[in-house]
Amino acid sequence: MLPSGVRHKATSARTRRALRIGPHGSFISPDGSPADRATRPTADHIIYNPPASAASVLHTPFKFLPTNDPRRRANLASELFSVSHPASASPLRPSPASAAPTPTSSTTETSQAPPDPTVTSTGISPESFPALGKRNGEPLYKPQHHLTKEDIEEMRRLRTEDPVTNSVLTLAKRFKCSKLFVLMVCQAPRGHKEKIDAQLTATKERWGPRRRAAREERAARLGLLFNGQL
Template sequence: MDVRSLLLRPASQLLAPLRCSSSSAPRAVTAAVSPPLISSRGHKTTARTKRALKISPHDSFLPSRTTDFPAADSIIYNPPASEASPQHTPFIFLPRNDPRRLAITRLRTSANVDPTAYNSQTNGELPPEMRYKRRQPKYNLTKEHIEEMRRLRNEDPLTWSVQKLARKFECSTVFVQMAAPAPPEHLQWLKGKLERKMERWGPKKTAAREDRKRRAEMLYRGEL
């Protein structure tokens, strides 16, 4: 595309509404009508922007191609920007004839060096300890208590729920579920109640629950 077409095409697009209106309307009306100026981004600018943003990575992040694969495989040591400390430089990243090896060894073995001299932050006061309710374990249940718990659970599982039995015998809900599980009839009733509830779900909620189940299966398989 030459320069002439680039200069004449925008002008022809701006004058096209005036030509159409001059043939059907008076001259006084067309003078008041102004064509809309809408800026649009062409493909030439987009392609140029993509090429400008396509920056190649730094040489330090690329593996060495000078030798074969086993010898070219190496570790890239690129720590984040922070206060430099000679005690934090591993020997594996220093050449054998590097004078810093001797200096670091002398610095680490010296007894007169303060270990906090090279720390960027001083050890201040720690924040206060979080105060939340801690339940102390109790071993007060006997065989008779467990049998009584099972009897109450089997007779009326709705009245004697897991939380109510845990409060009565002063134990955890996990222990109640292990020691006195619900009878099969109660579990079947709960399953039917859940199925009746799921029948009233709409298509969106049903699809959302299916997607959640699918994501959980993918997570267990290690695909997420």
């Protein structure tokens, strides 16, 4: 989190000592004393410390295996009886106490077997990771399914009468539904869409080369992302 090169200590030696990072837990022998932590491993166990890499899509997650697949039967026991202890701290910003490697637990876990990349082998439950698009565990928008046929007819009448005053956003707020629902239900009167399009074109013509290029690049990047080329 800290930018490199910032000194927080009085001397450079103290800063270096403060920023020193210990070796990974797997490099420390399980029987070693705390003083042994900074030294090389002495035990003859296999060090399993693979570099971080993206999981291959060719490893089918357990949930996607069909019921008669032998891999599902082989992994079922470990799936059912896996110990998932929720982490005490948030995994994104570990506190200094939990960040220090605990040699006994980490080495015994990693030296047994390579973890399945599709399962959270860290023992942290998925709920401890912050969910995207949710506030306090609830989705930002939840459809209520409260509108009746009369409401929808009223919405259509309003939209047809005055599409400028009764814009999509106004109607969505008034009827407490999403903009997408308004767009699904109503159709703007003839000519309104052309007017909006002309306004948008006029706005786009006022863009300079930088903004235009930025927008075009953004759209192209999205296309590359969906084609799997990014």
